Amino acid sequence: MNDSQASGHIPDLDLITHYSENCRSALSRASLWTKLVALIAIIVILTIAKSVELLVALYALILILYWQSNLPLRKLFDWCLLPILFVLSLVVLLMWNEPGVPLFSLRFAWFSLTLTDNGLLLLIRLLLKALISMTSSLLLLMTTKYAHLSAIIYRIFPSPLDQIFLMAYRFLFITLDMVDSMIRAFKSRGGGFIKGMSRQSQIFAEIFALVFIRSYDQAERVNKAMESRGYDGTYTTTTEVQQMRPIEYLVLSAFLVAVAYLLLFYGSSI
Amino acid sequence: MKKHIDLLQDHDFPEPHELIHIDCASHIYPDGSIGIHELCFRVKENEIVAVCGANGSGKSTLLEHLNGLLLPSKGNVYVMGELIDSRTKKDLWKNVGIVFQKSDDQLFAPTVLDDVMFGPLNLGMNKGEAWDAAMEALRAVGAEEFINKIPNYLSGGQKRLVSIAGILAMKPKIIALDEPTSDLDPQHAEIVENVICGLKEEHGISIVLATHDLDLAARIANRVCIVKKGSVIAEGRPSEIFYNTGLLEDAGLKEPKIVQIYEALCELRGVKMEKSPVTIEELVKSL
Numbered sequence: 001m002n003d004s005q006a007s008g009h010i011p012d013l014d015l016i017t018h019y020s021e022n023c024r025s026a027l028s029r030a031s032l033w034t035k036l037v038a039l040i041a042i043i044v045i046l047t048i049a050k051s052v053e054l055l056v057a058l059y060a061l062i063l064i065l066y067w068q069s070n071l072p073l074r075k076l077f078d079w080c081l082l083p084i085l086f087v088l089s090l091v092v093l094l095m096w097n098e099p100g101v102p103l104f105s106l107r108f109a110w111f112s113l114t115l116t117d118n119g120l121l122l123l124i125r126l127l128l129k130a131l132i133s134m135t136s137s138l139l140l141l142m143t144t145k146y147a148h149l150s151a152i153i154y155r156i157f158p159s160p161l162d163q164i165f166l167m168a169y170r171f172l173f174i175t176l177d178m179v180d181s182m183i184r185a186f187k188s189r190g191g192g193f194i195k196g197m198s199r200q201s202q203i204f205a206e207i208f209a210l211v212f213i214r215s216y217d218q219a220e221r222v223n224k225a226m227e228s229r230g231y232d233g234t235y236t237t238t239t240e241v242q243q244m245r246p247i248e249y250l251v252l253s254a255f256l257v258a259v260a261y262l263l264l265f266y267g268s269s270i
Numbered sequence: 271m272k273k274h275i276d277l278l279q280d281h282d283f284p285e286p287h288e289l290i291h292i293d294c295a296s297h298i299y300p301d302g303s304i305g306i307h308e309l310c311f312r313v314k315e316n317e318i319v320a321v322c323g324a325n326g327s328g329k330s331t332l333l334e335h336l337n338g339l340l341l342p343s344k345g346n347v348y349v350m351g352e353l354i355d356s357r358t359k360k361d362l363w364k365n366v367g368i369v370f371q372k373s374d375d376q377l378f379a380p381t382v383l384d385d386v387m388f389g390p391l392n393l394g395m396n397k398g399e400a401w402d403a404a405m406e407a408l409r410a411v412g413a414e415e416f417i418n419k420i421p422n423y424l425s426g427g428q429k430r431l432v433s434i435a436g437i438l439a440m441k442p443k444i445i446a447l448d449e450p451t452s453d454l455d456p457q458h459a460e461i462v463e464n465v466i467c468g469l470k471e472e473h474g475i476s477i478v479l480a481t482h483d484l485d486l487a488a489r490i491a492n493r494v495c496i497v498k499k500g501s502v503i504a505e506g507r508p509s510e511i512f513y514n515t516g517l518l519e520d521a522g523l524k525e526p527k528i529v530q531i532y533e534a535l536c537e538l539r540g541v542k543m544e545k546s547p548v549t550i551e552e553l554v555k556s557l
Contacts, residue, residue: 230392
């Protein structure tokens with residue numbers, strides 16, 4: 001969608017919105033309430049679960065749903081890079097010297113680092129949790145029309161948080177378009193990533209400053225346009241969120257029962 | 271040219287058929303720059319007034335005075351016979367709608383329908399009434415097919431139509447449009463132009479058009495005001511104003527294409543310009 005994106009590893013908001021508006025899968029026809037409750041249940045599992053087998057099974061289930069919804073798997077794997085790097089940057093300090101069976105050791109002058117089976121499991125567990133969070137959130141976003149999402153935000157969140165959410169999304173696009181056109185202009189005049197680091201940093205700082213100033217100006221103009229239509233500080237969305245169908249009650253209940261069963265009977269061991 | 275200004279200054283209070291009457295208003299921005307200077311302006315019932323001027327001449331500042339977004343530092347603004355001040359300006363938006371130059375500034379809601387319903391809901395309509403008003407306005411501009419779309423994914427022309435619908439849904443008496451056809455391709459510009467004419471013809475709405483597209487003004491305006499350095503320096507019918515080359519040059523403008531063609535043809539044929547056509551139909555008739 002956005003050909004000039006700085007990196008293919010950054011989730012493309014345009015592409016996500018394209019799927020959310022045009023996806024015709026079973027999941028996109030489901031009520032947002034169903035998907036939201038399921039997402040919360042997944043977050044609860046992620047908070048408690050330690051079993052790698054359970055996490056793998058959950059990740060596989062979400063990937064199947066993602067694939068079944070005709071969403072782009074290849075892109076998803078591209079987008080995984082950043083969460084993986086984020087988790088690695090954290091776990092690289094934590095995974096050493098965990099109690100357990102040593103797998104190998106790195107010896108330095110003053111100290112040694114030992115990777116145990118538990119250290120490795122910690123790494124795998126955290127990676128899986130990050131990937132499940134990201135994939136399930138994307139699955140929800142890419143199968144839900146923004147109008148429905150904004151309607152639910154309006155219902156759930158208190159003011160002014162709901163107002164911020166309702167207006168921020170649209171201007172995220174405008175700001176991204178602004179950044180995109182600036183980067184294009186920058187590239188069209190020979191700018192790139194091959195020049196000196198300090199020069200690049202300076203140029204990106206200038207782009208950032210310009211985006212900030214222009215966004216501020218834009219906010220002023222938007223406020224003026226809203227005032228000219230009688231805006232008094234409250235904005236309501238009129239979209240109705242689709243109610244849950246009987247089949248959704250059934251599937252969601254089964255899922256929640258399974259989660260509750262796992263938590264109640266295997267709470268300490270999962 | 272001066273005669274027209276004198277006419278405006280002859281009466282300090284609006285006449286009964288005047289919807290808007292600006293009486294020698296000036297506006298100075300906080301940074302000291304002059305937005306408008308002793309500007310006199312009026313809008314009558316069911317007419318299209320084109321405010322033409324170069325960039326930075328004060329067109330947009332004038333438009334913002336019509337809606338109460340700005341109040342004059344000096345002089346008076348009357349809308350529907352009422353003097354506008356800090357107390358009366360808060361309800362002005364119900365009578366005067368503004369379509370801003372950049373549609374992206376105006377369309378902020380998640381969907382087109384939500385955006386068009388924004389004004390009617392602020393007017394106090396319930397959801398059903400607001401929905402009806404929004405659908406009626408979207409139909410009037412031919413944009414009803416976009417109701418569930420995210421404004422970001424509309425083309426420039428579609429965004430402009432939706433912006434107009436957002437104002438039309440509030441059923442104002444006057445609509446002020448800031449550069450309504452700028453940045454549009456010819457086809458969309460024509461659609462917007464037809465919609466503007468329809469607002470006057472079918473809905474009886476008076477239109478104020480701020481533009482430096484003199485061809486557009488020549489085609490649809492009943493009256494043209496030339497603005498320079500924040501003041502109206504001339505006012506009259508398009509055929510009077512657009513054949514005054516000196517005036518247009520002074521205001522940093524250029525004659526409309528039709529006028530240029532007519533002048534060139536008359537020169538080529540060695541005949542005197544007896545008529546003043548400003549539209550294609552008038553030009554064909556003159557020839």
